[in-house]
Amino acid sequence: MIALLIRDLALAIRAGGGFGLGLAFFLIVVVLVPFGVGPESAILSRIAPGILWVGALLACLLSLDRIFALDFEDGSLDLLATAPIPLEGVVAMKAAAHWVTTGLPLTLAAPGLGLLLSLDPAAYGWLVLSLALGTPALSMIGTFGAALTVGLKRGGLLLSLLVLPLYVPTLIFGAEAVVRGAAGQSNATPLLMLAGITLATLALLPFAAAAAIRINLR
């Protein structure tokens, strides 16, 4: 299973692998916002947590359709399904590779982009923590969506429609944790809810995604 993770990471950093696409998209979205709402730092600092979370979520969405589509097209998915590693493990490794190439860079880059939105200094730590807790759920839910739409021609739009509503709880609790942290209030509840959502998706969705792939491969 580790071999699969290593291969997916190697593919991501080779030519055309798409590593950094999500990060560049995140950067552009965040840079565009001050052009749209004006440079007043009071307004920007108020909306910064929400913008950063929505930006991270959309950047995650960008690379989801690649998770299984390429492996389906070149026959690798058939071969992985007949390999000794369980399909649930394949799904988990795919989600892990997606997180390492998307969620992790987004989490690390978010403080720098917070600067562009004049994010409250007290919020930087909470931003990184909430993204670190929440982005694995984004990758796992996205992998499930990709498993549902594998084999569909141009399933990317359908994938977005399926996945975005499922991202809502993560977005709400993630942004709320940052807002409360910035205001100096207790944000233990949203952080615990965020962690809970992530753990639940990691525990349940590999099985659902593997079942979806088995049906789609028939």
Place this chain on the structure above:
Amino acid sequence: MPPFPLPARPPIGYAKRMDLTVQDLACARGGLPVLEGVGFTLRPGRALMLRGPNGIGKTTLLRTLAGLQPALSGTISAPPEAMAYAAHADGLKPTLSVEENLRFWARVFGQRDIARALDEFNLADLAHRPAQNLSAGQKRRLGLARLLVTGRPIWVLDEPTVSLDTASVALFGAAVAHHLRMGGAALIATHIHLGFEAEELDLTPFRARPRAMDRFDEAFA
């Protein structure tokens, strides 16, 4: 030092010689039954060629045996874990080199040695070339070399010789023959002769009868 070269130790999978017995198997494509009552036995060291016109269900039968889709009814004696499946798509990543592609599949199947696979399919000279720069026939050879690194006893092959030239077909025939000598077995859907003794199974008699037709006949009986 022994005075003669010791034979190479076969991969673990070959140790488990396995009969493949299929009884009364029915399988469907896209929800419609295409084959029913399929039965045959494949013993270690033997190969079975599947014949039959296009659309008869050769691919469906092979995918069912490989565990990619459930059978409608019937029994398959060997588990899907005993089978190495290869179809039209080779499962190659264009940006990885020949060696990286093969090493990946070897690791997935819990094997280490890829040198023999590279040798048998004459790929050693291409080992460091990215798969996207290979010709169609070379890609196919790499896809088939993957079978050797699975270490599984029963090869289930769907049109393995597509885009291979005569010399490559001979290489492939030799690789299958070697696999059979080691105690493996092979089930191959192909239309050409591969240069070794093999039984043939024509699937035409197993074509599933259309259900609607049956009822029609009964109504007018």
